[in-house]
Amino acid sequence: MNTPVKQINRFFLLASAPLLGLLIALLISSSIINWDHQQEVITPKSDILTTTGTIAESLSQAEGMAQSTISSIQTTAELYHKTTSTMTSIVKLTQQAADRPGNIYNDRISSKLGTPFQTIDSDKIRIELYKVNPGTYKGYAMKIKLKSPKAMKMTLGNDKLGGSETTLKAVNRYGAVAGINAGGFADAGGKRYPLSTTVMNGKYLTGFEPTYKDLFFVGMNSSGKLIGGKFQQQADLDKLDPSFGASFVPILLKDGKKTTIPLKWQTSPLRAPRVAIGNYKDDQLLVLVVDGYNESGSSGATLEELQGRLSKLGVKDAYNLDGGGSASLVVNGRIINNPSDGALRPVPTHFLFFK
Helix, strand or coil, X not given: CCCHHHHHHHHHHHHHHHHHHHHHHHHHHCCXXXXXXXXXXXXXXXXXXXXXXXXXXXXXXXXXXXXXXXHHHHHHHHHHHHHHHHHHHXXXXXXXHHHHHHHHHHHHHHHHXXXXXXXXXXXCEEEEEEEECCCCCCEEEEEEEECCHHHEEEEEHHHCCCCCECHHHHHHHHXXXXXXXXXXXXXXXXXXXXXXXXXXXXXXXXXXXXXCCCCEEEEEECCCCEEEECCCCHHHHHCCCEEEEEEECCEEEECCEECCCCHHHHHCCCCECEEEEEECCCCCEEEEEECCCCCCCCXXXXXXXXXXXXXXXXXXXXXXXXXXXXXXXXXXXXXXXXXXXXXXXXXXXXXXXCC
């Protein structure tokens, strides 16, 4: 029979058994578990500090070099701009010096013409229009500087062989800024054909015809220079590289000297409306158009008067173009001269000028 004391002892024994087991287990494993309460102090190695210092020093040196390089570049850029500015000024002065003789020459020939009453200037052409009135006749002079060979061309009436149209119609149709009639013509079968050798776009329109009597050829080469003269062989004309041109009579000036005007053309007619084209030694062109009331020989200018005027104006080479009722001068869509027929005559060839 259990007494209360025994029951109490049994209760405490059972209650303390787990704790006793845990203590026994800890005692058994105490040889394995090692409690080390010391903390390891980590210190940087000396070579890392040295490396860091070296890097910092290198960065400082790089920064210094960068600043020096930037300063050097700025100095070089400033020097470059100054040099460029100086060279530009030198080029400008050199160009002005090179242009000065040409400008002086242009001023000299312009002073002989007077003051232009109309001027057209573009990147392709410069045209100055003057009045000419020496007392015995009235007319107009048109000084032309071709800045591009494309600023001048020759056209056919209605763009076909045998066709004809007024210079005003040709100017308007092609959108030209100015135009004059060109070579002579012959009528046949109700059509109007260019006289003798005629060149269009570098090709002979009806073949080459050797010069006969007083005929000449006048036109422009591919470089935009006036060419002309009498030619017995096509090869001689080919050497001048004709781009376009027409034929008529007679030549008025050659190399600055007056030519002998054939007796026939001195009196047939004596006076008439006239058109002539010539060039200066700087390759500027001069067109002279003289008014007349009719073709009877009582008004206008003689060829000798026309020749003398061109010579006084300093023209080098000059050629008489078709005159009389064919004489035409159109500028900016307006007829400048006074056609002797009362209206412009349809002709087969025209010299046109473009802006």
